[in-house]
Amino acid sequence: MQTYQAMHDFTLNRNALTTDEIWLVEHPPVFTQGKVGKPEHLLTKTNIPVVQTDRGGQITYHAPGQQIMYILLDIKRRKIGIREVVNYLENCVIQTLAHYNIEAYAKTEAPGVYIDNKKICSLGLHIKHGCTLHGLALNINMDLTPFNNINPCGYAGLQMTQLKDYVASIDRQEIKQLLTDFFISQLPNR
Template sequence: MQDFTLNRSDDAMDEIWLLEHEPVFTQGQAGKAEHLLNTGDIPVVPVDRGGQVTYHGPGQLVAYVLLDMKRIGSDVRKLVSALEDSVIQTLAEYDIEAAAKKDAPGVYVQGNKICSLGLRIKKGKSFHGLALNVDMDLEPFLRINPCGYAGLAMTQIKDFVPQPDMPRVMQQWVGAFCSILGMQPSWES
């Protein structure tokens, strides 16, 4: 991801990488050791995105948005809003009412966090992105203060919709995100 971002030419196509990670805690640049409560057997990896600590694991949609900020006519705040709004639109497809918070980036349902954000902009290009909890084991979030907030409760689509389909969630989110930014997606595996 960093290599792609740092070595891409100005005419290189923007990319969105969608995946599910094996269990891992990632500690952002603002991360503090006191937010790692009891990580146990799950590795902690320092990363160069903004934000604090979060958890990634199977059943969570992780989207890395590798975009030329100038080309999409965006700044960091607009990109954060596009990420949040696209998740809110995706969740609305499942009749899940969600909202962003002005003072705490991400997406929340009934006060519980369902999606975390963390970005880095270098040479006018974005990388890192978001993590949307779809159908996963939420227990590892109890081992940290998610995003630096003690006691922050996490939720997932599965808490509202039985057996959510990850490929469908991916397609819905990409469609919403690209629509907000005026982009046309093309799919590669």
């Protein structure tokens, strides 16, 4: 909740000259429910807290070993739409995975990034005063078991996967740098 509040404070206190930021964080084990999330997608109650958020999408799971990338962009100033931002997020993950020779793809009807019909990255955004909050969650090296207690992103039977299932050696700093660089490289300089 501390990062959630900091993200909102940052957005509320921005002005036309505030530099956009990217925050790279990890969260303790938590289920987060999007603003339109349906409670029936939590299949089994556990001791993992469920937190209501203002991002889009349904329920997902966050935990150590998952790379969260929050993007705090003034999309009004940059003159880009929300669909473009979603594409940029998906593309930066696809390019990062391609660096490891992993073929990944996005689905228009179900935002996120997939490998062999398994989801490796979830997305959720919120727009406030023409600025984005929230971002993506890329599964790197974590316990995926809690995903069995939910319909991930509202999809019954959706299997989740993670980078460690495809890559023997993982350099977290390299992943952070790749995600950031690939995301920034797509942004228009307006």
